[in-house]
Amino acid sequence: MNVFIICLLLLSLHHIVGGISGTSNTEMPTNIYIGVMLEDPTQKERDIVELAAQQINESKNILANITFSYHLKFFKSADTYEVLSEVCSWIEENITALVSSATCETNLAIQSIAEEYNIPHFAVPKDKCPKEKNNSFTVSIRPSFEHQNVMLFEIIKRLEWIKVCIFYDSDIAFRNVEDMLQEASNKNYYLEVVLFRLEKNKTGELDTVSSLDLANKSSIKKMIVFCNTMNSLKLLQRAANHGMANGNGNYKWIVTTQEYPKGEVAPTESYDETGDELNFFNYSDTGIMTLLRHEMLIKTEPKEFVEAWRSLHPHLHHDTNQTVITPSPLGDIQVTAAYLYDAVRFVATAMDRQVNESWDNPMKNKCLRRKKDIWETGSKIMSTVRSMKPVPGLTGLINLSKSDENNYVAMEILTIQRTSNILSSAKVGTWDPVNGLNLTARLFVFKNSFPPNKTLRIVTIEEAPFVVKEDTVDGPRHTGFCIELIKKIAEDLDFKYQIYDVPDKQYGVKEGDGTWNGLIGEVYYDRADIALAGMIINSDREEVIDFTKPYMNYGVGILMKKPQEQHNVFAFLDPLAWTVWFSILAALFVVGILVYVLDRLSPYSSYRSNDRSPDVDDFNFRNSMWFAFASCMQQGGDNTPISISGRILSAAWWMFALIIIATYTANLAAFLTVTRMENPINSLEDLAYQKKISYGTINGSSLQKYFEKRKHTGIYEIMWSYMNSDEHLPENSPWVESDKAGYNRVSEGGYAFFWDAPILDYIKQAECDLMTVGKPFNLKGYGIATAQGSPYRDKMSMAILKLQEDGELEDMRKKWFERESSCSDDPANLARNANANEIGLSKIAGAFYILMMGIVLSFVVVGIEHMTSNKYKGKKRNNFDNKYESDWRELRPRNNGIMKNSPHIVVRNDDSVVLSPLRPKAWNTSINTESAC
Numbered sequence: 001m002n003v004f005i006i007c008l009l010l011l012s013l014h015h016i017v018g019g020i021s022g023t024s025n026t027e028m029p030t031n032i033y034i035g036v037m038l039e040d041p042t043q044k045e046r047d048i049v050e051l052a053a054q055q056i057n058e059s060k061n062i063l064a065n066i067t068f069s070y071h072l073k074f075f076k077s078a079d080t081y082e083v084l085s086e087v088c089s090w091i092e093e094n095i096t097a098l099v100s101s102a103t104c105e106t107n108l109a110i111q112s113i114a115e116e117y118n119i120p121h122f123a124v125p126k127d128k129c130p131k132e133k134n135n136s137f138t139v140s141i142r143p144s145f146e147h148q149n150v151m152l153f154e155i156i157k158r159l160e161w162i163k164v165c166i167f168y169d170s171d172i173a174f175r176n177v178e179d180m181l182q183e184a185s186n187k188n189y190y191l192e193v194v195l196f197r198l199e200k201n202k203t204g205e206l207d208t209v210s211s212l213d214l215a216n217k218s219s220i221k222k223m224i225v226f227c228n229t230m231n232s233l234k235l236l237q238r239a240a241n242h243g244m245a246n247g248n249g250n251y252k253w254i255v256t257t258q259e260y261p262k263g264e265v266a267p268t269e270s271y272d273e274t275g276d277e278l279n280f281f282n283y284s285d286t287g288i289m290t291l292l293r294h295e296m297l298i299k300t301e302p303k304e305f306v307e308a309w310r311s312l313h314p315h316l317h318h319d320t321n322q323t324v325i326t327p328s329p330l331g332d333i334q335v336t337a338a339y340l341y342d343a344v345r346f347v348a349t350a351m352d353r354q355v356n357e358s359w360d361n362p363m364k365n366k367c368l369r370r371k372k373d374i375w376e377t378g379s380k381i382m383s384t385v386r387s388m389k390p391v392p393g394l395t396g397l398i399n400l401s402k403s404d405e406n407n408y409v410a411m412e413i414l415t416i417q418r419t420s421n422i423l424s425s426a427k428v429g430t431w432d433p434v435n436g437l438n439l440t441a442r443l444f445v446f447k448n449s450f451p452p453n454k455t456l457r458i459v460t461i462e463e464a465p466f467v468v469k470e471d472t473v474d475g476p477r478h479t480g481f482c483i484e485l486i487k488k489i490a491e492d493l494d495f496k497y498q499i500y501d502v503p504d505k506q507y508g509v510k511e512g513d514g515t516w517n518g519l520i521g522e523v524y525y526d527r528a529d530i531a532l533a534g535m536i537i538n539s540d541r542e543e544v545i546d547f548t549k550p551y552m553n554y555g556v557g558i559l560m561k562k563p564q565e566q567h568n569v570f571a572f573l574d575p576l577a578w579t580v581w582f583s584i585l586a587a588l589f590v591v592g593i594l595v596y597v598l599d600r601l602s603p604y605s606s607y608r609s610n611d612r613s614p615d616v617d618d619f620n621f622r623n624s625m626w627f628a629f630a631s632c633m634q635q636g637g638d639n640t641p642i643s644i645s646g647r648i649l650s651a652a653w654w655m656f657a658l659i660i661i662a663t664y665t666a667n668l669a670a671f672l673t674v675t676r677m678e679n680p681i682n683s684l685e686d687l688a689y690q691k692k693i694s695y696g697t698i699n700g701s702s703l704q705k706y707f708e709k710r711k712h713t714g715i716y717e718i719m720w721s722y723m724n725s726d727e728h729l730p731e732n733s734p735w736v737e738s739d740k741a742g743y744n745r746v747s748e749g750g751y752a753f754f755w756d757a758p759i760l761d762y763i764k765q766a767e768c769d770l771m772t773v774g775k776p777f778n779l780k781g782y783g784i785a786t787a788q789g790s791p792y793r794d795k796m797s798m799a800i801l802k803l804q805e806d807g808e809l810e811d812m813r814k815k816w817f818e819r820e821s822s823c824s825d826d827p828a829n830l831a832r833n834a835n836a837n838e839i840g841l842s843k844i845a846g847a848f849y850i851l852m853m854g855i856v857l858s859f860v861v862v863g864i865e866h867m868t869s870n871k872y873k874g875k876k877r878n879n880f881d882n883k884y885e886s887d888w889r890e891l892r893p894r895n896n897g898i899m900k901n902s903p904h905i906v907v908r909n910d911d912s913v914v915l916s917p918l919r920p921k922a923w924n925t926s927i928n929t930e931s932a933c
Helices: 002-023 043-058 080-091 104-117 146-159 171-186 209-217 229-241 303-312 335-357 376-387 481-493 518-524 578-601 621-632 644-673 684-688 702-709 714-723 739-748 757-764 792-805 808-817 827-832 841-891
Strands: 031-039 067-075 097-101 121-123 138-140 163-168 192-197 222-226 252-255 289-294 391-393 396-398 411-419 422-432 436-439 455-460 468-472 475-479 496-501 530-532 545-547 552-561 694-696 751-756 770-782 785-787 905-907 913-915
Touching (some): 031 080, 031 104, 080 104, 097 335, 104 138, 146 289, 146 436, 163 171, 475 481, 481 496, 518 530, 552 739, 578 644, 621 644, 684 714, 694 714, 757 770
Parallel strands (some): 031 097, 121 138, 163 192, 455 496, 455 530, 694 751
Antiparallel strands (some): 289 411, 411 422, 552 751, 552 770, 905 913
């Protein structure tokens, strides 16, 4: 029993010790070996591996005190057996990782062995490989080639190509073509494709002639190349011999080759040197080739990276203050070599982290042996790789945390041409999976000298007075300010042109999918050389096209309907305010009363005069009021005060009346000759802070974008909120479809239209019920649009400046914009007819109304006077009889009967007296002295 227990204890101890020895070895390794397989490498690819290993051994941060060694093997393509044999020999030497740069078939072979023996495999593929399901030990330091295919599709879509010829040279290239076409299908983009596979002929040379002949006969000018670098170069050289590599033929080539290895083609490193390897480029007005390649930003830290870049590019120089160096677009960038450098450093970094955690040395195995030992540390290394944060590398960050492929990728787009025996290129855009395509300039366009005797395609849009389309016997004809301008420029620069109208009737804005419409789109997508119209220069348009110098200033104006003219029959009362009129009336009554009072108080007045007739009162209350009123009308009264106090008051009143009448007379002419209209809107601020009048502009125009950009700024926030509120019905939307629709809506009333101030000034000269209000805002300029880098821009700018200096532009502006207005209230017409203005009856009809009222009132009063006169006279007669009755009675006794004896006095019985005529008979003309008394 005791023996059995002892045996069990010994057996358990054996398993425990064995388990500990099999799981981990805490001793640090002294050497780490990796194997590097290169298929058809360049010398720089070999050298960069050696440099990477040397830097790792010299580094104090990576694998310190550990020797980093490598086995390098390079072989020719399609020799898979040699590759497998070499990898098997490395397995017997305890390698810890494999690094490869090869084609798809070779990488798959290496991957199978790595999976079998748990050896980490870091690949830098030279083409696209299908993904294997069981892929635990292989990762790709180089990003997927699918990114390039996605970028290519986005470029095709941006250029709006619908027919292309595609050249490819292998099954791998065909898979890339399939990926690109699948991307187009997924995005519902119609693309008509003609495929040409380049094969080798009997002599072993690449047959490009037959494919190019067929492509040339197809009349398709857009070419895409999916070939390796050497085959791409041969294809382009042969295309040049067929006249298919020059811009004059409108050929465009996109080459997906990512690098030019040394010895195949070495483009120049500067813009001014000649690249003999690319002398197949013919002289061209535009670039014909666009290259798609990885974007390389050379960082100056750490120093090892600069050393590596100088190993790849001995010409590289930089200032000490630079943090990033961008290589020349035509530089001999060794992309594969750069990723090889990153792969070796990344392996060393992963090994360094694994050594610090746990480590055991690789097992010795043989490929042909059935029984194999599994290296557990290999799985741990792959777990470490997938858990590492992005590691800086020569090509950028290396991130394998979410995929077996490095998901950090940035591509750049280059356009190349050769003119005047000089090869030149420019970086025109970038692409990455997050931000997509970003073009900073137009493809296939370069700055160059102005081509003589060239017929330019000019696109325009009708909008008077810039461009006016007239129907003639010979068909439609374009006239206008811009047409006359381009005619003068063409005469100066000696070129011909053809004009056509833009199909979508738009000036051009950026759509939601990044494309451009209208005039801008026509130029940007190479359908036109020049866009000629009243087109505004702004920053958004300048990103994709170029503009000449402004030929006219621009500002945004506000067009509104004129308010209805108010016809006031009492317009002659307008020169003085109602408060003034009432004050004058009050003063008249006050003065009239004061005249009456002074006449009663003054001892020298007519009222107190001894010579006054008892029944005459010159300044009773009625006469005093009449005197005040007549003096105010400058007519004078029946009498004037005779007292000094009364005359002082009269003089003051006359002076007052003189001033009032002179002021009234001076203002009356202006008020009767100038039409006054009530307009509550006089500025942009007035329009924004009211809700009665709606306002807007053309939907999708650059002016709409202007308001949208400033929707968080001051007054524009209020206006943008109002114009985009949901309270507008569809028929009352602030946005209109065209300028003419805007003019018509303004004419209907209740709407203000924002548009170009020069055009609005032109429109209101014919539409007399319209007017502009406020000062123009958003001041800019009008220019002629050309493609970016176009040789036409600078020459046309010089021609425009010359026309300005000679005064011809100003004469043209007056000719087309300052036409004779048909509106009677136009300032020019008012100034022209300032001395011949007539005052209409409607303006002074009130004076006639007052006269008629005075006439009617006078007859009413005279009627009242007749009605009251008999009673008044009877009362007056009675007063007279009573007054003189006593005198008569006293006189009668004293006449002693004289009256009775008088032949001319008859005394009646009621004591009344009747006088008889002195001459009852007619006068006798004969002289009789006796009866003459």
